[in-house]
Amino acid sequence: xxxxxxxxxxxxxxxxxxxxxxxxxxxxxxxxxxxxxxxxxxxxxxxxxxxxxxxxxxxxxxxxxxxxxxxxxxxxxxxxxxxxxxxxxxxxxxxxxxxxxxxxxxxxxxxxxxx
Amino acid sequence: xxxxxxxxxxxxxxxxxxxxxxxxxxxxxxxxxxxxxxxxxxxxxxxxxxxxxxxxxxxxxxxxxxxxxxxxxxxxxxxxxxxxxxxxxxxxxxxxxxxxxxxxxxxxxx
Numbered sequence: 169x170x171x172x173x174x175x176x177x178x179x180x181x182x183x184x185x186x187x188x189x190x191x192x193x194x195x196x197x198x199x200x201x202x203x204x205x206x207x208x209x210x211x212x213x214x215x216x217x218x219x220x221x222x223x224x225x226x227x228x229x230x231x232x233x234x235x236x237x238x239x240x241x242x243x244x245x246x247x248x249x250x251x252x253x254x255x256x257x258x259x260x261x262x263x264x265x266x267x268x269x270x271x272x273x274x275x276x277x278x279x280x281x282x283x
Numbered sequence: 284x285x286x287x288x289x290x291x292x293x294x295x296x297x298x299x300x301x302x303x304x305x306x307x308x309x310x311x312x313x314x315x316x317x318x319x320x321x322x323x324x325x326x327x328x329x330x331x332x333x334x335x336x337x338x339x340x341x342x343x344x345x346x347x348x349x350x351x352x353x354x355x356x357x358x359x360x361x362x363x364x365x366x367x368x369x370x371x372x373x374x375x376x377x378x379x380x381x382x383x384x385x386x387x388x389x390x391x392x393x
Binding site for chain 1: 315317327380
Protein backbone atom coordinates (compact mmCIF):
# COMPACT_ATOMS: atom_id res chain seq x y z
CA UNK A 169 0.00 0.00 0.00
CA UNK A 170 1.41 3.42 -0.91
CA UNK A 171 2.41 5.62 2.00
CA UNK A 172 3.73 9.05 2.83
CA UNK A 173 7.36 9.01 3.93
CA UNK A 174 9.27 11.61 5.89
CA UNK A 175 12.95 12.22 6.56
CA UNK A 176 14.68 12.50 8.88
CA UNK A 177 12.78 10.75 11.64
CA UNK A 178 14.54 12.91 14.23
CA UNK A 179 16.35 16.21 13.73
CA UNK A 180 18.26 18.03 16.44
CA UNK A 181 19.28 21.60 15.73
CA UNK A 182 20.49 24.66 17.58
CA UNK A 183 18.33 27.71 18.02
CA UNK A 184 18.73 30.10 15.10
CA UNK A 185 19.68 27.41 12.61
CA UNK A 186 17.74 26.61 9.47
CA UNK A 187 16.14 23.20 9.07
CA UNK A 188 14.50 21.50 6.14
CA UNK A 189 12.06 18.68 6.75
CA UNK A 190 11.38 16.42 3.80
CA UNK A 191 8.34 14.50 2.73
CA UNK A 192 7.53 12.23 -0.18
CA UNK A 193 3.75 12.26 -0.67
CA UNK A 194 1.84 9.44 -2.32
CA UNK A 195 2.59 9.61 -6.01
CA UNK A 196 -0.82 10.43 -7.53
CA UNK A 197 -1.84 12.88 -4.81
CA UNK A 198 -2.30 16.53 -5.62
CA UNK A 199 -2.81 18.20 -2.23
CA UNK A 200 -0.07 18.40 0.37
CA UNK A 201 -0.09 19.48 4.00
CA UNK A 202 2.11 20.10 6.99
CA UNK A 203 0.88 19.75 10.56
CA UNK A 204 2.76 19.90 13.81
CA UNK A 205 2.19 18.51 17.30
CA UNK A 206 3.99 19.94 20.29
CA UNK A 207 4.53 17.26 22.92
CA UNK A 208 1.33 16.61 24.83
CA UNK A 209 -0.72 19.01 22.72
CA UNK A 210 -3.13 18.80 19.79
CA UNK A 211 -2.20 18.26 16.18
CA UNK A 212 -2.18 21.70 14.53
CA UNK A 213 -2.54 22.58 10.87
CA UNK A 214 0.29 24.63 9.39
CA UNK A 215 -0.16 24.86 5.64
CA UNK A 216 -1.73 23.29 2.58
CA UNK A 217 -0.23 23.31 -0.90
CA UNK A 218 -1.74 22.69 -4.31
CA UNK A 219 -0.62 23.37 -7.85
CA UNK A 220 2.71 24.73 -6.65
CA UNK A 221 1.30 27.33 -4.35
CA UNK A 222 0.04 27.69 -0.81
CA UNK A 223 -3.74 27.31 -0.71
CA UNK A 224 -4.25 27.84 3.01
CA UNK A 225 -2.09 28.56 6.04
CA UNK A 226 -2.55 29.01 9.76
CA UNK A 227 -1.36 31.78 12.04
CA UNK A 228 1.51 29.54 13.10
CA UNK A 229 2.89 29.56 9.55
CA UNK A 230 4.67 32.92 9.69
CA UNK A 231 7.55 34.32 7.66
CA UNK A 232 9.97 31.89 9.28
CA UNK A 233 8.28 29.00 7.51
CA UNK A 234 8.23 28.15 3.84
CA UNK A 235 7.20 25.16 1.74
CA UNK A 236 8.38 23.96 -1.60
CA UNK A 237 7.87 21.16 -4.04
CA UNK A 238 11.30 21.20 -5.67
CA UNK A 239 10.66 18.27 -7.97
CA UNK A 240 7.89 15.87 -8.83
CA UNK A 241 8.18 13.85 -5.66
CA UNK A 242 9.45 15.83 -2.67
CA UNK A 243 7.57 18.32 -0.51
CA UNK A 244 9.65 20.28 1.98
CA UNK A 245 9.07 22.47 5.01
CA UNK A 246 11.81 24.97 5.82
CA UNK A 247 12.16 26.81 9.09
CA UNK A 248 14.61 29.66 8.56
CA UNK A 249 15.69 30.46 12.09
CA UNK A 250 14.50 27.88 14.57
CA UNK A 251 13.24 28.79 18.02
CA UNK A 252 12.95 26.61 21.09
CA UNK A 253 9.16 26.61 20.67
CA UNK A 254 9.49 25.03 17.22
CA UNK A 255 10.34 21.75 18.94
CA UNK A 256 7.55 19.39 17.91
CA UNK A 257 6.57 16.45 15.74
CA UNK A 258 5.99 17.61 12.18
CA UNK A 259 3.63 15.55 10.06
CA UNK A 260 3.30 15.71 6.32
CA UNK A 261 0.05 14.59 4.69
CA UNK A 262 -1.23 14.23 1.17
CA UNK A 263 -4.60 13.83 -0.46
CA UNK A 264 -5.57 12.78 -3.95
CA UNK A 265 -8.35 15.34 -4.36
CA UNK A 266 -10.78 17.48 -2.43
CA UNK A 267 -13.84 15.32 -3.03
CA UNK A 268 -15.18 13.79 0.15
CA UNK A 269 -14.12 10.31 -0.89
CA UNK A 270 -10.48 11.29 -0.58
CA UNK A 271 -8.99 11.22 2.88
CA UNK A 272 -5.68 12.65 4.03
CA UNK A 273 -2.83 10.21 4.50
CA UNK A 274 -0.23 11.16 7.07
CA UNK A 275 3.44 10.33 7.24
CA UNK A 276 5.17 8.99 10.35
CA UNK A 277 6.47 12.41 11.32
CA UNK A 278 9.80 14.11 11.99
CA UNK A 279 10.64 14.90 15.58
CA UNK A 280 12.35 18.29 15.64
CA UNK A 281 14.30 19.18 18.77
CA UNK A 282 15.65 22.72 19.02
CA UNK A 283 18.29 23.23 21.71
CA UNK B 284 -16.13 23.64 10.84
CA UNK B 285 -18.51 22.55 13.58
CA UNK B 286 -17.16 21.93 17.07
CA UNK B 287 -17.06 18.38 18.42
CA UNK B 288 -17.13 17.05 21.99
CA UNK B 289 -15.62 13.70 22.94
CA UNK B 290 -14.91 12.02 26.29
CA UNK B 291 -11.32 12.46 27.33
CA UNK B 292 -10.68 8.77 27.87
CA UNK B 293 -12.30 5.35 27.72
CA UNK B 294 -11.34 1.79 28.56
CA UNK B 295 -12.34 -1.32 26.65
CA UNK B 296 -11.66 -5.01 27.23
CA UNK B 297 -9.76 -6.81 24.52
CA UNK B 298 -12.10 -8.63 22.15
CA UNK B 299 -15.10 -6.52 23.09
CA UNK B 300 -16.65 -3.76 21.01
CA UNK B 301 -15.36 -0.26 21.63
CA UNK B 302 -18.03 2.42 21.21
CA UNK B 303 -16.63 5.93 21.00
CA UNK B 304 -19.18 8.75 21.10
CA UNK B 305 -18.93 12.20 19.56
CA UNK B 306 -21.27 15.16 19.88
CA UNK B 307 -21.49 17.66 17.05
CA UNK B 308 -24.73 19.48 17.74
CA UNK B 309 -23.90 22.47 15.52
CA UNK B 310 -23.15 20.38 12.43
CA UNK B 311 -24.50 21.85 9.22
CA UNK B 312 -25.99 20.07 6.25
CA UNK B 313 -22.86 19.93 4.11
CA UNK B 314 -20.49 18.80 6.84
CA UNK B 315 -19.16 15.29 7.04
CA UNK B 316 -18.08 13.39 10.16
CA UNK B 317 -14.53 12.02 9.92
CA UNK B 318 -12.72 9.77 12.36
CA UNK B 319 -8.95 9.52 12.63
CA UNK B 320 -6.75 7.91 15.25
CA UNK B 321 -3.21 8.47 16.44
CA UNK B 322 -1.24 5.62 17.90
CA UNK B 323 1.49 6.82 20.26
CA UNK B 324 2.79 9.92 18.42
CA UNK B 325 2.62 8.29 15.01
CA UNK B 326 0.95 10.18 12.18
CA UNK B 327 -2.85 10.32 12.38
CA UNK B 328 -4.56 7.47 10.54
CA UNK B 329 -7.84 7.79 8.69
CA UNK B 330 -10.55 5.39 9.90
CA UNK B 331 -13.90 6.24 8.35
CA UNK B 332 -16.23 9.09 7.42
CA UNK B 333 -19.90 9.66 6.68
CA UNK B 334 -22.57 12.26 5.98
CA UNK B 335 -25.96 10.85 6.97
CA UNK B 336 -25.96 7.11 6.52
CA UNK B 337 -24.21 4.61 8.69
CA UNK B 338 -20.93 3.44 7.21
CA UNK B 339 -18.80 0.35 7.65
CA UNK B 340 -15.35 -0.58 6.42
CA UNK B 341 -12.74 -3.11 7.38
CA UNK B 342 -11.65 -1.07 10.38
CA UNK B 343 -14.83 0.20 11.97
CA UNK B 344 -18.48 1.21 11.74
CA UNK B 345 -19.82 4.73 11.99
CA UNK B 346 -23.31 5.28 13.33
CA UNK B 347 -24.75 8.79 12.81
CA UNK B 348 -27.98 9.77 14.54
CA UNK B 349 -30.91 10.82 12.40
CA UNK B 350 -30.59 14.45 13.48
CA UNK B 351 -26.83 14.20 12.82
CA UNK B 352 -26.03 15.87 16.12
CA UNK B 353 -23.98 12.94 17.35
CA UNK B 354 -22.20 9.85 16.12
CA UNK B 355 -20.53 6.72 17.42
CA UNK B 356 -17.46 4.99 16.13
CA UNK B 357 -17.56 1.26 16.74
CA UNK B 358 -14.52 -0.99 16.73
CA UNK B 359 -16.26 -4.37 16.73
CA UNK B 360 -13.52 -6.47 18.32
CA UNK B 361 -10.95 -4.22 19.94
CA UNK B 362 -7.36 -5.44 20.16
CA UNK B 363 -4.44 -4.10 22.15
CA UNK B 364 -3.19 -2.46 18.95
CA UNK B 365 -6.31 -0.29 18.89
CA UNK B 366 -5.05 1.61 21.92
CA UNK B 367 -4.81 5.16 20.56
CA UNK B 368 -6.28 8.64 20.64
CA UNK B 369 -9.40 8.79 18.47
CA UNK B 370 -10.41 12.07 16.86
CA UNK B 371 -13.87 12.97 15.62
CA UNK B 372 -13.66 15.81 13.09
CA UNK B 373 -16.51 17.56 11.34
CA UNK B 374 -15.87 19.49 8.15
CA UNK B 375 -17.30 20.32 4.77
CA UNK B 376 -16.56 17.78 2.08
CA UNK B 377 -14.31 20.09 0.14
CA UNK B 378 -12.66 21.39 3.27
CA UNK B 379 -8.93 21.46 3.09
CA UNK B 380 -7.37 21.28 6.52
CA UNK B 381 -8.23 19.00 9.40
CA UNK B 382 -8.89 20.59 12.79
CA UNK B 383 -7.96 18.19 15.57
CA UNK B 384 -9.43 18.48 19.04
CA UNK B 385 -8.30 16.62 22.10
CA UNK B 386 -9.85 13.32 21.03
CA UNK B 387 -10.64 10.28 23.17
CA UNK B 388 -7.79 8.24 24.55
CA UNK B 389 -8.92 4.63 24.22
CA UNK B 390 -7.12 2.08 26.32
CA UNK B 391 -7.73 -1.52 25.35
CA UNK B 392 -6.95 -3.81 28.25
CA UNK B 393 -6.26 -7.56 28.25
